[in-house]
Amino acid sequence: MERVKTGVDGLDAMLNGGLLPARPYIVSGPTGSGKSILATQFLFDGLKRNEPCLLVTLDEPPIEVKSNMGVFGWNLDHLKILDATPDVRAHKRQRSVIDVGTALDVRDMEDVSDIRQSSQIRALEVTVHSVQKMIKQEFSGRLEKTKERYKRIVIDSMTALKMFSMQGEDSRILIQSFMRFLSELESTTLIVSEHLDRSAIETEFFLGRGEIRMLKWVDGSTVRRAISIEKFRGSRFDDHVRPLAITPAGIVVYADQQVATTNGGGMKPGESLLEMRIIDDISNVLESALHKVEEAQRRQIPVRDLEVSLSRAMLHFQRKNYQKAMKAALACNSQLEQRLGVVPPPPAASVPPPPKEVAR
Ligand SMILES: Nc1ncnc2c1ncn2[C@@H]1O[C@H](COP(=O)(O)OP(=O)(O)O)[C@@H](O)[C@H]1O
Ligand SMILES: [Mg+2]
Secondary structure, eight states, X not given: OOOBOOSOHHHHHHTTTSBOTTOEEEEEOOTTSSHHHHHHHHHHHHHHTTOOEEEEESSSOHHHHHHHHHTTTOOOTTOEEEEOOOOTTOHHHHHHHHHHHTSSOOGGGTTOOXXXXXXXXXXXXXXXXXXXXXXXXXXXXXXXHHSOOOSEEEEEOHHHHHHHSBOSHHHHHHHHHHHHHHHHHTSEEEEEEOOSSTXXXXXXXXXXXXXXXXXXXXXXXXXXXXXXXXXXXXSOOOOSOEEEEEETTEEEEOTTOOOOOSSSSOOOTTOOHHHHHHHHHHHHHXXXXXXXXXXXXXXXXXXXXXXXXXXXXXXXXXXXXXXHHHHHXXXXXXHHHHHXXXXXXXXXXXXXXXXXXXXX
16 A cells, blocks of 8 residues: 655654555654654645645644744645634634534534633634534535645644543543544544643544654753654554654654663653553553444444443543453443444434344
8 A cells, every 4th residue: 555655754664664544643742842843744745745735733823833844944835724723812813713613513512511711712712623623614625626635634733622622521522523533534644642641541542543652851961852653553663762853854763773761762661561461451442442433423323322431431541440441441342342233223312222132
């Protein structure tokens, strides 16, 4: 299968030639590790190939993106930037988000009570929902006008999107559906995401087809950076941590070098081998369940109740309640299997799903 180049040669080498097309990937790492630069370099590589490219920016307004990236000499004139930064000072910019946000489909918002109140964004909510609509509009507008799909998309960042949006279980479901939405666009998508909490496994990590992790640490008086590939479904990849530098020409990855450090390489302190195995096992069950939810959505089989239980399993997982997490995830998984095995007639909203024996 053809590969999509990231625009960073060393990283493409680590990825066995590049990303697999039409899938969403996560770029993770702490602030200042180079996520935004990498993501922009990826878009610039697409622009050089005359591919339609889209940046959805939530962290910095477009003008700042352009000035930050200006130092690398990349021509971003043909880059379409959707501004989803919540900034009351810029009513005009914000309007597009609001317009789509208040449009028809508010069904998903009904039961969300805990909307974060920040003085800056109170009046102008940026929600997963409104951003999704914004992208959808742009995507189909483009398709209509030029008969071309966006080949590459960057969301910078999911972390900001979550902070501006709501908290709690519903946010997880919204993120799940947002990831599904992104998958269905069939663009090669980079989703920038910070690990807010080292131990927290964020929803998007399960649903991404791969994760590129960027690292940054201080070694004596020097800031060092490195990169690793944590997951890459459907492909072989280099699983070593490789050094990375930000140069005047952008990010360079030294795919043939080792990271020489006592600290930067050993990245999971405090996690015993056993714990890592348990984490892997639960992750696999959760991931499999999430993919079943995706399939159910595609086939229009109602599974919202199971999405909620799945969110609970993930919550246990994030709190390191591994036993509860595993139990809940397995239960969810088998219920999903049942439901996928039988396509029920469109049920009335309040009728519970058929019990196992009847469903067979
Ligand atoms: N031309 C440059 N040369 C070296 N380092 C740079 C250059 N431009 C920016 N940086 C560094 O890159 C980092 C910002 O990268 P960025 O991609 O914005 O990080 P993130 O999105 O992960 O927070 C900053 O720490 C800055 O010091
Ligand atoms: Mg950034």
